[in-house]
Amino acid sequence: MKKFKIDFFHYSSSSILLSWPNIISVEISNDIHNFIKHIRNEKNILEIIKGYSSVLVQYRNDIADFDLSCDSLNKTYNESLKQNSENKIIWEIPVCYESDFAKDIKVYSEKVLLSREQVINLHSSNIYYLHMYGFIPGFMYLGGLNKKLSITRKKIPDRKILKGSVAIGGGQTGVYPADSPGGWYVIGNTPINLFNLNNNSSPVNIPVGDYVQFKSISSVEYYDIKKKVEKDKYQFVKKYNHD
Amino acid sequence: MIEILDKGYHITIQDSGRNGYSAYGVTRSGFMDSISANKANGLLSNSLNEAVFEITMMGGKFRFHSDTSICISGGLFDVQLNNNVVKNNTKIQVLKNDILSFGKAIEGYRIYLAIEGGIDSQKVLNSRSMYSSITTDSVIKTGDRYNFLNNKKSKKNYLNHSGFLFVKNINVSKGPEFKLLNSDDIFKLSNELFTISNNNRMGYFFNEDICPNSFSIVSSPVIPGTVQLTPSGKLIVLMQDGQVTGGYPRILQLDNLSISVLSQKKQGDKIKFNFINLS
Numbered sequence: 001m002k003k004f005k006i007d008f009f010h011y012s013s014s015s016i017l018l019s020w021p022n023i024i025s026v027e028i029s030n031d032i033h034n035f036i037k038h039i040r041n042e043k044n045i046l047e048i049i050k051g052y053s054s055v056l057v058q059y060r061n062d063i064a065d066f067d068l069s070c071d072s073l074n075k076t077y078n079e080s081l082k083q084n085s086e087n088k089i090i091w092e093i094p095v096c097y098e099s100d101f102a103k104d105i106k107v108y109s110e111k112v113l114l115s116r117e118q119v120i121n122l123h124s125s126n127i128y129y130l131h132m133y134g135f136i137p138g139f140m141y142l143g144g145l146n147k148k149l150s151i152t153r154k155k156i157p158d159r160k161i162l163k164g165s166v167a168i169g170g171g172q173t174g175v176y177p178a179d180s181p182g183g184w185y186v187i188g189n190t191p192i193n194l195f196n197l198n199n200n201s202s203p204v205n206i207p208v209g210d211y212v213q214f215k216s217i218s219s220v221e222y223y224d225i226k227k228k229v230e231k232d233k234y235q236f237v238k239k240y241n242h243d
Numbered sequence: 244m245i246e247i248l249d250k251g252y253h254i255t256i257q258d259s260g261r262n263g264y265s266a267y268g269v270t271r272s273g274f275m276d277s278i279s280a281n282k283a284n285g286l287l288s289n290s291l292n293e294a295v296f297e298i299t300m301m302g303g304k305f306r307f308h309s310d311t312s313i314c315i316s317g318g319l320f321d322v323q324l325n326n327n328v329v330k331n332n333t334k335i336q337v338l339k340n341d342i343l344s345f346g347k348a349i350e351g352y353r354i355y356l357a358i359e360g361g362i363d364s365q366k367v368l369n370s371r372s373m374y375s376s377i378t379t380d381s382v383i384k385t386g387d388r389y390n391f392l393n394n395k396k397s398k399k400n401y402l403n404h405s406g407f408l409f410v411k412n413i414n415v416s417k418g419p420e421f422k423l424l425n426s427d428d429i430f431k432l433s434n435e436l437f438t439i440s441n442n443n444r445m446g447y448f449f450n451e452d453i454c455p456n457s458f459s460i461v462s463s464p465v466i467p468g469t470v471q472l473t474p475s476g477k478l479i480v481l482m483q484d485g486q487v488t489g490g491y492p493r494i495l496q497l498d499n500l501s502i503s504v505l506s507q508k509k510q511g512d513k514i515k516f517n518f519i520n521l522s
Binding site for chain 1: 267377
């Protein structure tokens with residue numbers, strides 16, 4: 001494992017911000033996830049929040065000695081470097097790209113100068129890395145969008161983007177886990193739930209640090225899957241990434 | 244049991260929040276003015292995590308369907324129990340059919356109503372704090388009824404301040420992107436008053452701006468009390484219902500006491516940032 005230089009910042013009386021080199025990369029995100037695994041069961045930690053290239057550690061109590069806390073975190077980081085070689089999983093997200101499920105796909109295709117089929121092929125062939133959740137509960141920050149699919153966000157955001165909408169904005173793609181305002185172009189919809197409030201220990205199925213891939217499905221398949229989801233009988237499809 | 248006779252302007256149920264779920268993008272929520280909420284719970288010997296009603300600006304009428312004890316704390320409101328004035332920070336006995344009504348805020352903006360033993364409201368992801376898309380309701384509604392809990396007593400200490408809530412000074416430490424600011428910005432932030440404009444549980448905005456800029460950062464962690472700077476030079480203080488990550492520079496961070504102080508401010512109130520050093 002490559003060792004990164006981490007910068008420690010006294011963010012609030014009870015929290016420390018740890019910053020890696022300030023770039024969006026799978027290597028850095030993986031390094032941070034691996035570090036988080038080594039601290040997340042510490043009882044004196046209240047909250048761990050990950051950004052693309054940093055993580056904020058908030059303790060239950062005020063920090064008595066900042067330097068001492070940093071030393072301890074740094075030690076844990078060095079230890080975390082010794083073990084990190086898990087097989088990464090690719091999770092399949094079924095998406096119906098048909099017009100009824102993709103209100104913006106026509107306008108979007110015209111703007112990015114691609115045919116509808118090219119959009120669907122490019123979007124569903126890449127593997128995306130899950131950097132973190134944020135924005136709204138269960139919203140995935142995914143890395144790995146083909147540059148040809150980048151588009152400036154809408155000037156005036158939509159007031160309501162439907163739950164399950166698969167959308168593109170800027171150089172990012174994502175799925176809206178619930179109805180929400182948003183400025184991204186909707187190119188499809190998934191029938192599966194990405195955020196489940198009935199599971200207290202983990203309301204999401206796909207862990208950060210894993211990969212996702214979109215799979216194009218017909219509207220018939222969409223409703224089949226939706227029925228399974230409603231009966232709580234849907235099983236996530238996943239495979240190992242052998243890179 | 245307590246019945247809501249009038250839902251007021253904006254009343255929610257809050258406890259100390261949904262901690263430990265930010266990794267899933269879940270907002271913290273919880274008491275805006277935790278100092279006052281803790282005091283209301285503390286004076287009833289409740290656990291400091293017990294759910295309370297958070298009453299904002301004005302209004303709200305409650306009928307008790309059983310005997311219990313209550314405590315109110317926070318902003319100074321015109322509060323009456325069966326037409327008798329009720330004081331903040333006192334344990335009060337209430338009887339079946341008593342009616343508690345909240346008028347306008349006289350000083351401050353939020354007041355907490357705690358009930359001995361706690362309120363039995365919906366619990367989602369280990370918290371009763373209301374938040375749209377997490378709990379079924381995002382505010383209480385007229386006609387709602389809530390049972391009381393009989394949770395065990397706690398002897399946990401709460402901060403027993405008085406008078407600090409309505410000060411103008413807001414304590415801030417430097418945020419990780421403070422270094423991007425120019426000397427004019429720093430002068431303004433250190434010396435000028437800022438007037439509160441739009442505000443809610445997600446964040447507080449101000450009328451006064453600092454310099455427009457073209458800074459942006461990759462999505463990074465934020466917490467309640469983080470002050471963000473938008474490209475147009477607007478400041479946003481993120482509060483309990485704010486997102487967990489953000490792409491605007493984080494120039495300042497409020498301390499816990501000042502998060503409570505700001506929560507008692509309303510549109511038109513003025514504040515002054517007071518720089519402090521951590522550790």
